[in-house]
Structures are given as C-alpha cells and as structure tokens.
Amino acid sequence: MSTKETIEFRKQVVEEVLEVYPEKAKKNRRQHIAVKDSECAGCAVKSNAKTVPGIMTARGCAYAGAKGVVWGPVKDVVHISHGPVGCGYYSWGNRRNLAEGEIGVDNFVPFLFTSDFQESDIIYGGDKKLEKIIDEVVGLFPNAKGVSVLSECPVGLIGDDIESVARRMSEKIELPVIPVRCEGFRGISQSLGHHIANDAIRDHLLGKGPAREIGKYDIGIIGDYNIGGDAWASKKILEEMGLKVVNIWTGDSTLEMLQNGHLVKLNLIHCFRSMNYIAKHMEETYGTPWIEFNFFGPTKIKESILKIAAQFDDYIMEKALKVIEKYTVPMQKVIDIYRPRLEGKSVMLYVGGLRPRHIVGAYEDLGMEVIGTGYEFAHNEDYEKTIPALKEGTLIYDDVTALELEEFVKKLKPDLVGSGIKEKYVFEKMGLPFRQMHSWDYSGPYHGYQGFPIFARDMDMAINSPTWKSIKAPWSK
C-alpha cells in the first residue's frame, strides 16, 4: 500500500470503528482520533478531556497520579493513603519503582500505610484519626524523614481539613507533613494528580532543605520513577559523562532531594507530563534551567548526551563523546543480533506519560515501525511533541477505549502491541505478541545503554516466541 492509500485506509478504519457509538459519544470520540497525513491537517487530536462514561477507559484517577506515580517512590517518607483501604491496597507494591535502603527503616516504598476509613470516619470525619496515625508513624518509624497524606475520594467529600492537621502535626513531630489533595474525583485522569503532587512538593518542601553548595556539574533527573532500575541506568550514563546526579525525582529519591531540587546547574526532564510543572516552577523561581532528554535506544541516547553536554563545558563534552564512543560497538552488536529478527515489524502503542513518543526511536533502532500510538492522559503539548516524530499514516488515539484499541489492532494488524496490564491479555488471546510498557512487563531497565539490550531482547522474545506458533491446533480448519 502506498502512503496515501495507507492514510485513506486508516481513516476509513476510524470511521468504521466509531460506528458502534451512540451519536453523542461518537462525536466526542472522533475528536480524539486522527491519522497523520502530509499536511498534518486534522492530525491534532483533542486531549485532556473528560472520559465518555461507560466506554471502558484505561485511565486512572488523581490519586493514582499523585500517590502511585509521583509520591510513592519517595523512599524515606511514610505515605499515608488517607481514606478507605482500597486505593492504597491496589497501588501497593505494583509500580516497580525500585529503591535502595533498609525496608521499614529508611525505605517505605514496599508498604501500604492506610487510615482504613470506616463508616464512622465518614460520619464524624477523619481528622482526629489522622493525627493519631501520624503520631503512631513517628513512634514506629523513627528514621522516617516526613509523612505525606494522600487523600482518597471520601476525604474531600466530607470536608476534612487535612491541611490544618498537617500543619499542627508537622510542628509537633518536627518533620514535614505534606497534605496532598489528590481525591480520585478531581480532574479527569491521573494527570491532575501529577500536578497536585508537584504543587505539594513546591508548597511544602522545595527550598526548605539544608543549604548546599551547587557543584559545577551537579544535575537532577526529573520524571524518572526508576521502573525496574531505569533511573540507575540513566544515572550511570550521566556520571560517566562527568556529571553528578544529586537528585532524582522521584525514583529512589529522598525527601532531601525534593527539598533541594533547584540546587543544581541543570534539571533533566524525562517524563515531561508528570513533572513539567515543578521543572518550570524551579526555572521561574530559582532560575534553574531544564531541558528534556530521551534515553530510549542508542540514537536518542546519543542525541540526548550531546544536547546535555552542550549545556556544560569542553571537559564534559569530551567525556560525553567518549561515552558515546565506548557504547557504539556494544550497541551495534545488540542491533546486529536483533535487527535482522525484527526488521520491518510494526508496533502499536498505548501508554502514559512520555513513552508513546519517547520509545519510538528505540523501536526504529531495531528496524521496527510504530504505526499507532496514543496517550492515556496527555495534554495538547504532548501531542505537539509527538506528531513530528511519527511517520505519515500513523494512527493517533487519545484516551482510547478498550473496544477502539481492539478494533484498530484487528484492522491494522501490528506485529506487537505495547500497552498496560488491562490490555495485555486481550491481545495475547488474539495471538498477538504484547509487552506491558508501563511496568516493562516485570523486566527492565529499558533506559540508557544498560536498558537497550534488555529492551531489544524483550521485544524479540515477544514477537519471536515459539509459543504463538502453537495456537492453532493441527486439526483446526
């Protein structure tokens, strides 16, 4: 099929799939789906809008964005899931943000702390209970550096004043107590939760830490949650370049890192969506510059290394070039092994914060083509950053519904689908290779030079697994 035919075909597919909706929902959903064409006319999709009720969205809520994504990985803070037991339970131990430290002493990542609201708390309010809970936290975990209070739906609906509890308790225990108003009904996806979490860092921690000299090469990584060790892989490259990573937000991070996020020469932002707010704030308030980077796949890593090094001096640039040189051969070896096995294979993605665009280059390094991509909770600027990186004919879908994604996949027939746990088994039942691209499917890291060989191996394993060949019984027609 020519590019023009592909575009026409895919536009036709979109129309066919939308047919199933009632009129109002159809009108809404049409605005969220586009096919990239030559003029890019109409390839902008509507985003960051309310989900249509009843359509099976993959989206989560503000609590998921604030606790699950941003705050959860901060390891030396006790994060209280304030409200009923469920939200904390479902976000317990399943986001794979690895952290170094003594569990239960100065690392609380693998824990669920909950106020386990009962009906009486709904009726009488949970503020008193919260006070008592914070007291108990301090008694049992003397090395905790602070307490965050992540509110769940009921807290905001019954009019609890967690801010004043936090203020009082912070004075009493002489530690930061950070109220985070991330009730799940706020906003329309995880995204507002990220923003609220950023604001809480800004209001309660940033600039309030112990003073520190800013070293010449001190940098921070923003928006890397250390999924399967991603942040460590990124840090390795940056340190080989001669830079000193003093903060990571928030994978394997500490409270002090959040306090001192601005005390660096440069902030490097990986997941723009979840942490752009605070990066911009640090720039505006403290003059700390930030740039975006992409550590997926050798092509993008190289570009990013050069872009980062250009912000520093010749010493760093020289080291940066050496790093690129050091890894050129090993990365080429990876490509030599896997590219012949993956060349020409197509991928459809549907993920969160940065991956629907950031990973495209890594697939291209392997000779693969991304033919469809979309975000759960992106804003317009994410799509503006994404669309130029895509080939003509790429199908773009925002907050795609389960049924749309299934139908798009059936029609476009990719060789691989990359999305989340809720999507995984749907496509595997269709006999389609699939990788979870939120959690790296319990593998990783995928970042950096350390991550690319693992990424390449995993994609090959998925696509070329012999298991797919056994699906059809020999006697089936």
Place this chain on the structure above:
Amino acid sequence: METSTKVTKEWLNTQEYREKNFAREKLVINPAKACQPLGALLCALGIEASLPFVHGSQGCAAYFRSTLSRHYREPVAAVSDSMTEDSAVFGGQSNLIEGLKNANALYSPKVVAMFTSCMAEVIGDDINAYLGNAKEQEAIPKDLPVALANTPSFKGSHITGYDTMLKGLIECLAVPRQEDKINDRLYVVPGFDTYTANLREYKRLLKVMEAPFTLLPDQSDVLDTPNLGTYELYPGGTPITEMNEALNAGSFLFAQTYSTPTTRKYLAGKEVPVEVISMPIGIGGTDKFIEAVAKFTGKDVPEEITIERGRSIDAMTDSHQYIHGKKFALFGDPDVLIGVVSFLLEMGGEPVHIVCTNSTPLFKKAMESMLEASPYGQGATLYAGKDLWHLRSLLVTEPVDMLIGDSHGKWAARDANIPLVRIGFPITDRVNLHRYPIIGYSGVINMITMIVNTFLEEVDRNSPEAYFEMMR
C-alpha cells in the same frame, strides 16, 4: 540525635517493638484485605454476558481490573461511569445514564452488574432511582436487567462486596419462587474464590456425584480462558436461564461461610433451602461437601469418590513426616484460613500465628474452637483485625517454619528468613497457582506438594555437603 538505621533495623526485630507495634490503634500497615467493589466485580464476572459497571470514579475500575488481571493473567472487562468533580456537586445521575447507554451500545451485555465505589456512596446517590430514570429516558431497553449493589470501600472488605453483588444479581435476575416450579438443581455458591481450578473441581465432583447443579457464580471459563487466537468479551459464566431459576432451586449449598451471609439471609427470606459449609479444604472439609451433596441427591457416594479420597489420604501418610510438628504462620480471608488451618491440623502441622485482617466475631469463634479441639492447635493464636506489619513482628519474635498467604507476605517472610507458600489472593509473583485446586481431595494433594516440596527445596539448598542426600 537521630537513631542510626542499623539500630532501628535491629529494634524492629525486638519484643519491645512488637509490643509497641501491637499497641497502635489507628494506623493500618499492610492490611490483608481489599475493598468491597473488587469482590463485587469478581462476582459479576461469573455470570453469563454480565458487564461489571462501577458507579463512581473511573480510577476505582482501573484498580480493580488491574488487580484481578495481575492475579489471573487474564483480561478483566469492566466499565465505569467516570464520575468527576461536577458529579460531587450535582450527583452522579447523568453519568450513570450516559454510561449505561454507551456501555449497552458498545458491549451488548445480557445483564449489567452495577456496583458503587466510595464517591457515589458518600454523596448519597440513589442508584435504584437513577436506574429507573435511565429506563424511563430509554437510555437502555426497559428489559435489560441491571443488578445493583451498594459497595462502599469504607465498609466490610472484598468478601462482603462479593456477597452484596451476588444478592443483587439473584434479586435482579431470578423469578419469584413458586412451589410448582421448584427445580431439581443444587445451586452451589463457591464464595470469594480466586482459584479457577477450585470452580472446575466443584463441577467435576458434582458431576461424579450425579447431582444436577448450577455453580453460581462461575468464573472458571471467564478467568481461565483458552488461547484460541480470538478474544471473547463474554467467554462463560453461570447461564442467565439458570440465574432466572435461582429462587426455584432445589437447594443452595454455600461453600464459604464468611463471604456469603447477606445472600444466605436473602434466600432464606424467600423460603429457599440453604445449607452452608466451611470451604471444602482438607479431608474433613471435603467430606462435609461430599456429604452435603449426597444428602441433596439422596444417592450413595460413588465408589470413585471414596477411591479419590483414599489417594489423598495416601499422599498424606506418605508425606506426613515433613509437616508433622512444623510450625506455621498464616494470613488471608476467613474462609480460606479455616480451610487451610483444618488441613494443617489433619497433617499434624502446628499453626502458630493466624492473622485475619477482615475477621468477624463468628469467624473468630469458629477458628478458636477448631484450634482448641485439636492437639496441634494448642499453640495457635488468632490475631483478628491485625495486619501484615503485626505479622512481621510475630514472625521475628516467635519464629515459625513457614508462612502461608498471598504474595504480599513475601517481605515479612524474607525478613523472618522463612519460605512463603502462596495460598490466597492475590498471587502476582508466581504463575499458574490458580490453575491448581486447593479444595477437594485433589486440593489436599496439591497443598502437600506445595508445602512439602518447598520445605525439601530449603533443605537441599541449605544443607552442608556431607548432608546433601539423594533421598529426602
């Protein structure tokens, strides 16, 4: 001066810390319970072409689906009506109506199983009235059954949510009981059971015993689907026709006690004969199930069952020496705990710490009297309403040989340097365990296999060279 991490680390393992830990009143750390709507969703999946519908925040639906998918490694379909801040002000009616309309158009369910999450409950949404209005406005056909359950997260736990949804589904789908329409079927309710193999085992046993039966609900073909190269949204479940006739059941047999009281009470109120047993785990537990079924059919227990039972007894005697006198800690749901503890007692194993976060007074009484009646239960304590951080303190101050529970127990087991045998929900770090029954006589063999082989693996991995032997 700040305490060093080393000092604190050691302190965590002391009796002093245990006492302080047990003195906490409000803080809950690592509870072994989820919330009601998760159970409601699991229940709803077990009915033919039933679409679970969360009236509340969409984040809840995402969490339930993810949690169940991780355990079963299967697709889990559910929609929500995505209530947001404006619903908090104006109520969730317009979301509910639009959600029903869209869900029906997209997914054509035979029944919608609607249950609430916190938001809708706190603002006091009247889902029954909203549903009436949805039908009035023709958002959905008047004859589309929509079962309702109020399942706030701030009451009960996943097992009570299961119960409430089950009652709602029967209420919605079953025609009134009529003396001349009573059927010859035994309706077997498994309860909150996350082993698809348990459900298949119930069905197998009932077939062997020639009992006409309906398993209600039945997720076995929904959460253990074959890979045939196509995805089916509605791959199985209790047939709607059998749901319609539920109140005309010959009898109901509940295979769990603590996840079913609301439904049992409802059925009793409708004059339906109801029998309840403990979850049929272990020989004694399974015997009671077999006897209950035989009582219903009025037939003798088939020889085949007696032989099957004998094979399990044989497995027990073959391997009793590896469990007898061993000390165990357990945590999980009440029904599973009663079953697994009864099995350990049958083997001469000694339960020591039993933690049940979602305990009830009735369960406590039942567990304690079972322990009291056995010579092997004398050293056991039930910790009702406690959590896995309490459990950790117990394990490090009063050591045992093995922990039995779900995947969340792995940190406590690691800290205590003992193996964890995974029985319960969720199991997210091992494969296929839900495909092996723990109920029935075959469940006895499976549990022996898991427990004994784990012990023996430990022996082999840790034994000095001189003691590394061919036979164990």
